[in-house]
Amino acid sequence: MTAAGRQRREAVRRQAAELFEQKIKPLEVAQRVRVSRKSAYRWHQLWRDGGIEALVSRGPSGSRCRLSPRCLEKPAAYLEEAPNAHGWVEDQVWTAARVATPIGRKFHVSYSVSGATRLMHRLGFSPQVPVRRVAERDEEAVKVWKEATWVEVKGPGRPAGATSASRTKQASPADRPEAGPGDDAHTPRS
Incomplete structure (x- = not known):
């Protein structure tokens, strides 16, 4: 989470604590500060047990960075x-x-x-999808090839009416077979 995100979360928690001090119920606090009801009830319990300081963030969770700030x-x-x-x-x-x-x-x-x-x-870097292009790529040659050669190579494609699609509807009782596989109920067992 970014520093701005942590500051926003901290401000929301402080606002929730102020609302709890005004005797506003957790459900209404959740609506006012736009958090889940579960978070509001959890924050209310923390606030009741330890006051506003209990709601203050203890920093990012998880393991600490293995590199010192100087090494980062x-x-x-x-x-x-x-x-x-x-x-x-x-x-x-x-x-x-x-x-x-x-x-x-x-x-x-x-x-x-x-x-x-x-x-x-x-460190502020995000994953990127690399552009897979040759360094010597000639954009003009690519454009000419797409306009002239590709049209010939591509072919006309499938005509619009050549596809097949139909709605599935339930068969009427008249179309059903009288006896299906394993339908030997009328045959006596020996």
Whole structure:
């Protein structure tokens, strides 16, 4: 969660505590601050037990970052560089596994792929779908090919009336067979 998101959540909790102090029921508090009823009742219980301080966030949940705040600046700088600066020459895409490798080399801290992804989010990076285009791509040649050659290669396609679709309707009793498989009820057993 971003710092702005944490601040918003904190403000909502403080607003809820102020409403509880005014003797407003949790159900109405939930509607006013636009949270679930479950959250409002949980917050009300916390507020009753410990006051407004009980509703104050204790910071982000989960395990703490393995890198110190001073060290967090370096991975961000690595991500600003191209992957070839760290040994990957086949393509220039940072993957979570690739991010974990130089961090492990430089700081002797191992990150899983999901941990590296969370670290990237913490640093302000988000996953991107790489544009898969050749560096030497000639846009004009592609346009000409699409207009001239592709029309010939593509073919006309299927005509609109060639498809088949019908509504399914229940068969009338007259269309049903008189005896179906396993329908030997009228035959005596031996």
